[in-house]
Amino acid sequence: MLENENNNAPEVHNLYGVLAELTGDLGLAGKHYRAAYALDPAYKPSxxxxxxxxxxxxxxxxxxxxxxxxxxxxxxxxxxxxxxNRNIGHLRKRSQ
Structure with missing residues (x-):
């Protein structure tokens, strides 16, 4: 790992997952993709x-x-x- 690398960033784990996937190690790729998701569930690439x-x-x-x-x-x-009026939520389709 590089000295300035942030190990808690989902981008880092996503890229490690891509690297593992491209080398054929899907198990390791999945671990890194899941780690990226756990760090930030809103990060869509992982x-x-x-x-x-x-x-x-x-x-x-x-x-x-x-x-x-x-x-x-x-x-x-x-x-x-x-x-x-009873504070019950309802989904309504938006008008275009």
Whole structure:
């Protein structure tokens, strides 16, 4: 490990997972992807990588890992949460 490397950053574990995956060690890759997810569940690249390598349809020849170098796009939901007069929440579809 490098001296200035932050071992508690999900990006580091995600990249270690990518490296392990590219060398064929899926067990180690999964451990690093899970460590990245545990450090920051909102970090999407590790979630996508973990989901990809644990998929039934995973193929080592079609490897396309998420390095985390692209900016995340914000997910737009089509529903909004509204509360009625009894403070019960209801999902309502947004009008376009």
């Amino acid at each position: 979630s996508r990588n973990l989901e990809r390598i644990t998929s039934f349809y995973y193929s080592p020849w079609d490897t396309n890992p998420d390095f985390g170098d692209q900016p995340e796009t914000e997910e737009v939901t089509n529903y909004v949460l509204e509360f009625d």
